[in-house]
Amino acid sequence: MAKQTEMFVLLFVCLSGLVQSTTAMIFWTAYVGVHFYDSSTNQTETRFCECGVYGRSSPLESAAGMVVLPASDPQGCSLDPYPSNDNTTTQGFWIALVKRGNCTFSEKIRAAWARGAAAVVVYNLDGTGNSSDYMAHSDTSGTVAIMIGNLQGVEIANIVRSGVAVSMVIEVGKAHGPWMDTYWLYFLSIAFFIVTGASIIYFGFISAHRLHSLRVIHLTDRRLRNEAKKAIGRLEVRTLKRGDEETKPDSHTCAVCIESYHPGDVVTVLTCGHLFHKACIEPWLLDKRTCPMCKADILKALGVEGPGEEESSSSSVPPPDVPIVTVSGGSGRELLYEVPLNDKHLPTPTLTPQPPTEARQPHHYDNIVFEGETHPQGNVATRG
Structure with missing residues (x-):
């Protein structure tokens, strides 16, 4: 927008200079x-x-x-x-x-x-x-x-x-004048007013578009916040009693306020199993969405999608089929691995072990002196 503003200002200056030079002639x-x-x-x-x-x-x-x-x-x-x-x-x-x-x-x-x-x-x-x-x-x-x-x-x-x-x-x-006499002045005047009017209309359109975008963002945030509040209200809420595991001196503290739990405290149990003070975790979830301890997306588990997640999930396309070859490797027992030929689509190829196609045959030596009895672990014991 700054570049467009500079362009209109430059056009205005050029027209002003043209009017002045034309007036001199x-x-x-x-x-x-x-x-x-x-x-x-x-x-x-x-x-x-x-x-x-x-x-x-x-x-x-x-x-x-x-x-x-x-x-x-x-x-x-x-x-x-x-x-x-x-x-x-x-x-x-x-x-x-x-x-x-x-x-x-x-x-x-x-x-x-x-x-x-x-x-x-x-x-x-x-x-x-x-x-x-x-x-x-x-x-x-x-x-x-x-x-x-x-x-x-x-x-x-x-x-x-x-x-x-x-x-x-x-x-x-x-x-x-040098071109169209007085009609040239009329032309310049009309052109000036057209450019000025177009500039006003353009800036008005940009301002209206930005206001509309801000309003849409505000309404979306407001809707998501209301949905988050309703979802948080479905979480399990408990009142700690004397003798509960959480009230013991060696138990965990609330990860939000770093305070120990006491009998009578109202706590909220998240979908991941962790619990926190109700007054601490609700503002946290509205702002962070995740559990303070395990970083699990609690609101997503409750069915509340974050901004932009629906578009990203709908626009996601499964990766194309990639040719895979099987290679052997390892020691002892023969192992087979699947390796993709094209790693552009799969940046971190996974190696999947496959069962051996045939048992490993014992090695036979031409000299009988080097043949010995097989060790129970599969090693060959040489004769002394």
Whole structure:
């Protein structure tokens, strides 16, 4: 169970690290709305699209204001690129539109922020179409900054240069990731809750199983103890009297309490024939089951099986047949022994003596000098 717990903890840590690394790669899009008056059609044009990308350190906030271009440097990299006599820049409700290149994103954003810009919009390099990148500007975290495509940025810049006032609105869009956009976050969240729920269910199941096992063991012990008490109650109980053999000074003492027997003592006689004080032997049998002197299983003799004995007795299988050969040995009379060929099944082979098949014939010597009379015990007496 400890290994399983470690496995779930490791899985939780991995998922947490995956969520954190995925969150670092998620970027947010921006809705960009542009409003201006078209003198050729005498109508106000409104264009709205999800075509911007928030910078990595940009706050996810909305911004609105008039679009202002740098005075001389379209990249906005000079020390003070914005006109100082523009009423829009002095009021603070304006958005800087600069082109990518020549300096870092942080420098462009700081230059516009120093003049009070509400946001900075950077459009991409020439030849990139309407693609945009995920800007990095770690030291300008308090300024709203987005990037748009080159074609859109050039179009807005040309309208502003023609003297037409252009207002812009920036709204927070959607979160996007490297694989499934926001659905990847949903997937990770669901996976996290599934793993957490499975862990809770698993630990609940293990706890319930252990409680059930403990309850079964407790009930089994309780049943065996009750059966043991009833069986002990069937043992012979005597009250010793003066003159009984057990009360004599040289008789045995109770092996449990090591006290001599006295007239009036109540003793219990076990099935093996040994007797003990009733108050001593009953708790002993409930705990030990056996006679303190001969180690005989008293409760088993009374029909109370110990825990696990029924299963072991029912599962016991008699040993398979083992080939046996008969060998001869011994001196004097010829003895025959049965020896198993395979001792793997019978670790301690027994030697069973068999009656001799034929009587031992006396040995005859070629030289008559060595022949003598047979001794009554079977020895040959040689002649002197």
